[in-house]
Amino acid sequence: xALSQEQKSSKGFASRxxxxxxxxxxxxxxxxxxxxxxxxxxxxxxxxxxRKRHEADALFHRSGITFAVYGDEAGAERLIPFDVIPRxxxxxxxxxxxxxxxxxxxxLNAFIRDIYHDQEILKAxxxxxxxxLANAQYRPEMQGVDVPGDIYAAIAGVDIVRAxxxxxxxxxxxxxxxxxxxYMIENRKxxxxxxxxxxxxxxVAPVEHYPDLLLDTLRAVAPKGVLDPxxxxxxxxxxxxxxxxxxxxxxxxxxxLVEGRDLFVRNEQVFMRTTQGPRRVDVIxxxxxxxxxxxxxxRPDSMLGVPGLLSAYRAGNVTLSNAIGTGVADDKSxxxxxxxxxxxxxxxxxxxxxxxxxxxxxxDDLAYVLEHLPELVVKEVxxxxxxxMLVGPASTAAQIEDFRARIxxxxxxxxxxxxxxxSTCPTFVDSGIAPRHLDLRPFxxxxxxxxxxxxxxxxxxxxxGSLVVxxxxxxxxxxxWVLEE
Amino acid sequence: MLSRxxxxxxxxxxxxxxxxxxxxxLDVNNRMSLMPQSEHEVERLxxxxxxxxxxxxxxxxxxxxxxxxxxxxxxxxxxxNLGSIYSCLRLARENAHAVRGTLTAELWETINATWLKLRxxxxxxxxxxxxxxxxxxVKLRSHQFRGVSFATMMRDEANCFLRLGTFIERADNTAxxxxxxxxxxxxxxxxxxxxxYYQWSALLHSVSAFEIYRKVYRxxxxxxxxxxxxxxxxxxxxxxxYCSSExxxxxxxxxxxxxxxxLRRAGELASGLRYGRIDDVLEAGLHAYLTxxxxxxxxxGNRIAxxxxxxxxx
Numbered sequence: 001x002a003l004s005q006e007q008k009s010s011k012g013f014a015s016r017x018x019x020x021x022x023x024x025x026x027x028x029x030x031x032x033x034x035x036x037x038x039x040x041x042x043x044x045x046x047x048x049x050x051r052k053r054h055e056a057d058a059l060f061h062r063s064g065i066t067f068a069v070y071g072d073e074a075g076a077e078r079l080i081p082f083d084v085i086p087r088x089x090x091x092x093x094x095x096x097x098x099x100x101x102x103x104x105x106x107x108l109n110a111f112i113r114d115i116y117h118d119q120e121i122l123k124a125x126x127x128x129x130x131x132x133l134a135n136a137q138y139r140p141e142m143q144g145v146d147v148p149g150d151i152y153a154a155i156a157g158v159d160i161v162r163a164x165x166x167x168x169x170x171x172x173x174x175x176x177x178x179x180x181x182x183y184m185i186e187n188r189k190x191x192x193x194x195x196x197x198x199x200x201x202x203x204v205a206p207v208e209h210y211p212d213l214l215l216d217t218l219r220a221v222a223p224k225g226v227l228d229p230x231x232x233x234x235x236x237x238x239x240x241x242x243x244x245x246x247x248x249x250x251x252x253x254x255x256x257l258v259e260g261r262d263l264f265v266r267n268e269q270v271f272m273r274t275t276q277g278p279r280r281v282d283v284i285x286x287x288x289x290x291x292x293x294x295x296x297x298x299r300p301d302s303m304l305g306v307p308g309l310l311s312a313y314r315a316g317n318v319t320l321s322n323a324i325g326t327g328v329a330d331d332k333s334x335x336x337x338x339x340x341x342x343x344x345x346x347x348x349x350x351x352x353x354x355x356x357x358x359x360x361x362x363x364d365d366l367a368y369v370l371e372h373l374p375e376l377v378v379k380e381v382x383x384x385x386x387x388x389m390l391v392g393p394a395s396t397a398a399q400i401e402d403f404r405a406r407i408x409x410x411x412x413x414x415x416x417x418x419x420x421x422x423s424t425c426p427t428f429v430d431s432g433i434a435p436r437h438l439d440l441r442p443f444x445x446x447x448x449x450x451x452x453x454x455x456x457x458x459x460x461x462x463x464x465g466s467l468v469v470x471x472x473x474x475x476x477x478x479x480x481w482v483l484e485e
Numbered sequence: 486m487l488s489r490x491x492x493x494x495x496x497x498x499x500x501x502x503x504x505x506x507x508x509x510x511l512d513v514n515n516r517m518s519l520m521p522q523s524e525h526e527v528e529r530l531x532x533x534x535x536x537x538x539x540x541x542x543x544x545x546x547x548x549x550x551x552x553x554x555x556x557x558x559x560x561x562x563x564x565x566n567l568g569s570i571y572s573c574l575r576l577a578r579e580n581a582h583a584v585r586g587t588l589t590a591e592l593w594e595t596i597n598a599t600w601l602k603l604r605x606x607x608x609x610x611x612x613x614x615x616x617x618x619x620x621x622x623v624k625l626r627s628h629q630f631r632g633v634s635f636a637t638m639m640r641d642e643a644n645c646f647l648r649l650g651t652f653i654e655r656a657d658n659t660a661x662x663x664x665x666x667x668x669x670x671x672x673x674x675x676x677x678x679x680x681x682y683y684q685w686s687a688l689l690h691s692v693s694a695f696e697i698y699r700k701v702y703r704x705x706x707x708x709x710x711x712x713x714x715x716x717x718x719x720x721x722x723x724x725x726x727y728c729s730s731e732x733x734x735x736x737x738x739x740x741x742x743x744x745x746x747x748l749r750r751a752g753e754l755a756s757g758l759r760y761g762r763i764d765d766v767l768e769a770g771l772h773a774y775l776t777x778x779x780x781x782x783x784x785x786g787n788r789i790a791x792x793x794x795x796x797x798x799x
Contacts, residue, residue, distance in 0.1 A: 061601065062594055062597060062598050062601070063590065063593075063594055063597070064582070064585065064593065064594075064597045237583075238579075238582050238583045243582075247584075247585045247586035248586065250586045251585075251586030251587070256486075256487050256490070257490075257584075257586050257587075258487060258489075259489065261489070262487050262488070262489050272487060273487065273488045273489070274486055274487055274488060275486055275487075275488055275491050275642060275646075275739060275741060275793045275794075276741050277741065277742065
């Protein structure tokens with residue numbers, strides 16, 4: 001009998017992956033850190049697995065762990081597809097990643113402090129000044145403002161992909177309001193509920209204490225002299241797509257979840273309206289973009305913000321986490337310089353790789369990119385959420401030509417990168433189990449020290465061959481295990 | 486706690502309670518309309534019911550004909566009617582969603598599961614023989630909401646505002662049910678003893694008071710005693726006296742610098758009920774008495790809103 005290309009090493013897992021697979025080596029061997037899992041999986045009857053997957057959906061629905069869908073009927077909510085096959089990272093690999101993350105986030109915080117103070121990095125000529133100062137995300141209001149502990153991005157979500165053995169790349173540093181951490185925790189809870197025996201057999205590093213670390217971090221960046229700071233989470237409201245997460249984090253930290261209309265500013269101090277009268281607020285974990293924070297300072301039409309918040313902030317009477325103006329450091333046009341920042345501020349060799357990036361405002365890069373569009377990924381400099389991008393190898397000739405025309409109109413709005421062969425992991429899909437591409441978003445907290453829980457949120461592209469993992473583009477998630485030795 | 490949070494919790498509880506009382510009212514009317522009587526009588530019953538909850542005009546704009554089928558649909562599952570059971574449970578869920586972090590996971594899931602199930606009902610219109618089960622379901626979900634909140638929530642401010650919402654709404658609803666039934670029976674064109682018995686027992690059933698009545702009075706069903714039970718009995722959980730006294734208790738716990746006058750008015754109302762006599766009430770006219778009560782309960786609701794829920798501070 002001829003062997004099919006996808007010969008089965010165990011029930012359902014492909015034996016000779018086309019890409020680097022987290023579970024199976026190129027030679028078809030189950031990697032050592034997955035062996036315990038695969039052995040367990042092979043012992044589970046298919047109908048039990050199907051039942052468990054169904055149960056997971058029902059539980060997520062009942063508990064309302066959903067995200068709101070914009071433009072849909074008011075109140076429409078969707079589940080983010082959850083895949084029950086975990087993504088496993090061996091402790092050793094995680095510890096290398098952790099070193100790199102710590103280094104990278106420190107450098108990014110140093111960079112933000114620098115550009116809002118003396119701008120040494122611009123004076124040193126490492127980054128063209130207009131790249132920073134003319135950037136829409138640069139906030140002149142922050143020039144000369146000191147923030148507690150010099151921490152600007154207390155919460156960072158760094159998107160990492162793997163292209164091969166030990167070959168990790170940072171795709172994006174999310175330093176504004178990165179989301180997804182609640183799914184990391186809920187996915188773990190769900191896995192423990194569905195398959196408790198797995199956790200008895202494998203030493204999976206816990207992640208559920210993230211809210212504790214977050215609260216500790218937020219208290220650490222309180223204004224100077226405040227001994228017992230009152231922390232709140234500021235949400236745009238229950239119709240925001242990430243509202244579940246805002247409510248979840250506030251509840252888990254035991255702090256109030258506030259909307260802009262719950263707060264007011266008097267004498268450059270921030271108060272919330274309570275049933276017992278006004279109460280002072282010291283630290284705001286805000287899940288609202290800069291533009292909407294204060295209608296007096298930014299967008300005057302914002303209904304989400306708090307009039308006068310910027311003045312209280314600049315006076316040092318309240319901490320905003322993340323700080324205003326961090327977006328300038330995670331902008332795609334600044335991204336190529338992050339390794340330089342590590343060398344400049346820390347004097348260290350960067351641990352994590354950047355993806356080589358072509359900046360289309362440069363004539364040479366533009367010429368090269370236009371010639372190689374079918375091989376490249378092109379992104380809008382200010383885009384996010386997987387919108388406004390071209391994945392060359394996955395696009396038709398017509399789509400490529402269409403995108404070419406858009407690039408030529410405004411080349412400076414784009415960057416391009418080689419298409420990485422993202423690693424895959426076996427995933428349940430309609431036709432059974434198949435390898436799907438994934439990424440990893442660890443959440444890095446900076447307070448008195450840099451801390452995180454092992455792992456992060458694994459997002460998986462559910463469409464065959466797709467490299468776009470965003471939930472807004474039909475991506476799913478997996479539980480992420482860092483296996484202790 | 487945040488005023489807005491208290492507001493959402495208070496309204497969540499009010500809407501759940503309102504949905505339950507609507508189910509009770511519809512259930513009993515639906516049964517009554519099956520009794521041998523003229524078509525005109527049935528129509529009069531439904532019109533009085535719609536009028537008592539302020540939905541007569543909205544109904545008449547949508548329907549030409551008054552029939553049990555139309556009115557039940559309008560008040561149970563019509564999503565365009567903001568006073569329907571459907572809308573009440575939707576609004577309860579929206580309020581809960583806005584403060585889900587403040588609720589216990591069990592309480593939130595109870596409300597969310599109710600909403601998810603209700604949406605299935607919406608897809609599949611009810612047949613006459615399914616109405617009983619539907620009203621029963623609404624009542625059960627409301628009982629579950631109360632049970633879960635009782636068993637899982639801290640006895641803190643959130644709990645107080647939840648109970649305030651429940652008792653303000655229930656006091657209002659009991660008063661309206663009693664008012665509409667009492668006048669309906671009293672104004673009947675033709676007295677009919679057997680018919681009246683069923684009317685009164687239906688009223689008692691609708692507020693879970695039939696067995697209580699028997700136990701308390703060990704007697705025939707007499708209108709003045711029905712009124713006494715539903716208005717003045719201090720231990721009947723749906724009576725005006727009981728609800729007012731609970732409102733008073735919870736207001737006392739959450740009192741702030743602004744709420745003195747509200748507490749005083751609540752105390753005055755509760756004492757009047759506690760020491761009142763049914764003969765005096767009936768002599769002054771039950772309808773007038775209940776109308777005044779509803780005004781006073783709504784005044785308390787407004788005062789709670791301005792003292793605690795929507796404070797104007799700057």
